[in-house]
Amino acid sequence: MASASNRWWIHEDWLAVWLGLATLIVVPLGLRPALPAFKWASTTALGGLFNAANLQTSLILCAILFVMALPGALALGAKAGKFALGFLVVFALSWLAQLIAGNSTMAYWGIEYVIFALVLGLLFSNVIGCPAWLMEAVRTEYFIKSGLVIMGATILFQDIMEAGVLGMLQAVLVVVVVWYFSFWLCRRLKLDDEFSAMLSTAVSICGVSAAIAACGAIHGDRRRLSYVASVVLIVAVPMIVIQPWLIKTMGLSDVVGGAWLGGTLDTTGSVVAAGSLISETAMKMGTIVKFSQNVLIGVAAFLLSVWWSMKSGNGNQPKASARVIWERFPKFVIGFVAASLVFSFLVDPAVVKATKGTLTGLRTAWFALAFACIGLETKFTDLLTMENGRPFFAFLGAQTANVIWTLILAWLIFGGMFFAVPKI
Template sequence: MPKKTLHEDWIAVIIAFLTIGLVLLGLKPVFPKIAVWSDASLVTAQFGGVTVWGQTGLLFLWVFASLLLAKAFTGKVEVVKLLVSLLFIVFITLLAQFIASYKPIKEYGIEVVLFSLILGLLISNLVGIPAIFRPAIQTELYIKIGLVLLGANVLFQDILKAGGLGILQSVAVVFTVWYFSFWVCRKFKLDDEFRMMISSAVSICGVSAAIATAGAIEGDNKKLSHVISLVLIVAIPMMLFMPYIATWAHMTPAVAGAWLGGTIDTSGAVVAAGSVLGEEALKYATLVKFSQNVLLGLAAFFISLYWSYSRKEAGYEKPTLRTIWDRFPKFVLGFVLASLLFSFALSPATVAASKGPLKELQTYWFAIAFTCIGLETKFTDIFKIENGRPAMAFIIAQLFNIIFTLVIAYLVFGRQ
């Protein structure tokens, strides 16, 4: 029998809590600080010294150790390949931070994660990624670690305050958008597997929902890969433009955050977009997104139930309560546990002293994750399968999602 490996969600939770433990014990790494610059002399001054490179080295060692631990849990560690690949990713992320520190860009408020993404996209689509640089591209793992660490900065009192509203919005959005998406896919004459995966991805939580749905219906992996590509590609312009639309429309942080969290289909993109609007909007965006994540296990159960009983001749295994647990995103539990820890178990002084370093670690996990998203995303993939019909169905469903969720966000969070 093959050796059973630990699920990626649990690996992310373990690494995140080891990180929290080390920070609480006093290990508070200082990561690269690139000062705002406007001319070449300032650039030379920063990169000519050892400080920024020493800080970058510490960042690299921290991430590399975490990645080695993650690979050890899966039973296969290729140290040299991981080393080379991660050097490449960290260098791109450092370059993104350098670009984001340019004075006119800094004043505009554009986050480093956006430049990590853009640089990754340029390299992937214009040059291509050699195989030697691929082993450390672990996007979902990095995002999940960052999201668990985010829990340390979201106090549980805030979850109790807005979590019920987040669930209310999520239920209304998930059911309505799912059925609309399924109807659109049927109009485009897509098969049942595409309908189920696209509907779940648009309405629930993007990549995780698509993966859970594919597992529940034993879907085609090629179709799943295409849906994941659609999620990542469409999330990019949403992440870039929706925060500025929210600012232009003078939305409150609660409404703007709920809108972002309810529509953008990847958790990392939600965090990046929410960060552009500030901590308050980020809080609501995260709470709404996690409210949708909470529904993922139940959605997978009902999808599995429907698929099993609507295709009795295929002999699918009947779903059980185990299905709910297996499909539930475990990193959400990590987020809640981290929030409980910093809300109730630790002293205010300890929380104040450790939240800063954890916030920096969280930011760098997201920056590295977005470098990876760019590196593994090909714009040409959107046109390859079935003459672009899945892509058109996905985009139309997502446009409906954007409009409907905005209305619900105003109704639910308009008085926050």
Template sequence: MSVPTTLPQTDRRGPFLTEDWTVVALGLLIIAVSLAGVIVPAPAFGWNHPSELLTKVFAPGNLLAVLGQFAVTYSIALAGAALLRKPLRTMLLGFPVVFGLTILALLLAGNKTLKDLNLEAVIFSLTIGLAVGNLARLPDWLSAALSTELWVKIGLVLLGTSVIFGDILKAGSLGLIQALLVVLSVWYFAFWVAKRLRVDEELTMMLASAVSICGVSAAIATSGAIQGDSKKLSYVISLVLITAIPMMLLMPWAAQGLGLSPEVTGAWLGGTIDTTGAVVASGSLAGEAALKISTIVKFSQNVLLGVAAFAISLYWTYTKKGTANPATQQPTGTSAQFGLIWERFPKFILGFVAASLLFSFVLPSTTIATVKDSLKSLQGLWFALAFTSIGLETRFADLINADNRRPLWAFLIAQGFNIIITLAIAYVLFG
């Protein structure tokens, strides 16, 4: 069928809900439906020999689980487009393409040989998206369907169901202490380096948050807090994911070479690597004890995400970029100040916190055990869909052009400082 190159624009009447409130509504809806008993089984993608593709992955029951996840994510994606008054036709056509590419990534990630390398599915999603996006020109209807931020934020709300405050508290306060020290020191260093290299303020804020807090999640939260440029956000996310791959593979080897204990290794990995999936994969390479500590430290940083987003909202509001009165460059009054803070605060963080509190302190363990696998699988799928979308949107030429070299150097220098200072803090606290 032919699709016109000129696409309908977003409804001029404005969205029913802002993107963040749409994410909160849709993320909590998925959780509520699961708790009500409508549980989508988590499909299996693991295989060793090609014959197992037919007997395991493409078995009728497993295909039904894949179709069930497609039905859920497709419906949510269409509901998101409707709430945001975006063209439904492009989402109707484009989402199945992104889903198909993502399933291909999950199939590759499920191969035993590749899985033994501890490569996360999101790496394959990003790689496939980058290959397609850089080797072929995307049709307009597919480009218009890509909703990276929406899909990642839905995954972040679902991530709250696995960030259990009780687990962190049981492990003691060391993880939270390290997370706080790392976030503060690395954020300010990254901010200082980026300013010295004359990186623009929006990109500086996103880079500093991504390096210091929790990678993609922090970059998205910061972009929401300052209403940042989506192209700059995609650039930062691409940097985070690309640098996470060598760090994930090399840091466990470096820790072994340095003779670090499993506890120090885990704290180093969890505080340095910027994506949760890569932390888990890297921690698995270093052993069970290191994996436990690395996960706790990373979750501690995730918990600080909401606090950091609020602090960034305050900072941005009280600078010339966030003032309500451009003529005076000053806030126009106390009520206006708080109104602007609330307007810029990333509301999807509320969904993340609500989900975490619900699963930490309200739901019985039997209920959590019933729904956790399904929700975790859907969370991973939303992330994989988003990373496929990031790859499709990202062009290598844009990453290395002259305008992007300074933020690239700022990111790499800050990441180098992050590796060194986090190792020192981890050694003092866990050594």
């Protein structure tokens, strides 16, 4: 029998890579399952989502995801029967979360499906309780990392260039400065490196998606990930209203205002919502800048994983050697980067365009499953009492610094002082 070290291909990270890459092979080849509809604005429209066709589409998607996840789950020790039953419950919670988030009001305020998946999972685990058979399907890391590999195929080199040199310049300056300040502030408030890294990455890059990548890169605590995701989305709501009002009050141009929104609001949905309160130009500029920050997720995950692997262990354990760095390195990053490069340079652009919607939908499905799982394995008391509120104050302090620093950068870069104002 092969030793555990020789069976590297069934490590959770590699299993996620295999699942993600399998998706990225079959979808371009033509296997593109229909995705359920979730958008609705009235009770009549909501009732329409429960028609036979949409429910059938949902069940087919559930079956496809189950079949794709089953081999990896079995390799990780799950029992097939219990995993199947548990997967139905997890999928139902994730489906309901996406349905709630599909409401037009929720979309307008940028409240995303991840928070509803987390809340529904928390309610289920804390009110009903999670039997052992259900926990067989709670495979948070496996689902998250699979979604991240698929996500790589939607972040393309060509899009980075279209985002503009100025947008990328602001993104790099925001990410570097805000990340280091946030990390410093977290450590001053006596948060450990793990919590500090996840929170700093969320503040400086793009909120929930960045926090997910950071958690995977450092093998972080999923309860802390759920906390960071919740704080990101809660703080974003008042900012959607306050920032457009400040932009108008200060007399900022639409381009500068949009760049400020894109650099500070932590979800793309919230950027679009806030930008729409100003103008079409502000909304487009904000989206471009936010995308420029989004493309840095892979870079951040890679650097975080190397840094985390090189940290000293407990006691007198020396810093990791090159071999230990490789063993600890999250292999999903390899899948993420490979997917981005292949879809950027080797896949026909027409195929890339045709598959983007399907791949984005499948990525969302895996993320929704993952956050439902986080809720299922978390207790309310863990979130309410975590670190005596210090992470919340650290986030507010870091976000305040982010707002001020990004405003300065947006004014310098897009205000016409040093560079030509982009025509949006």
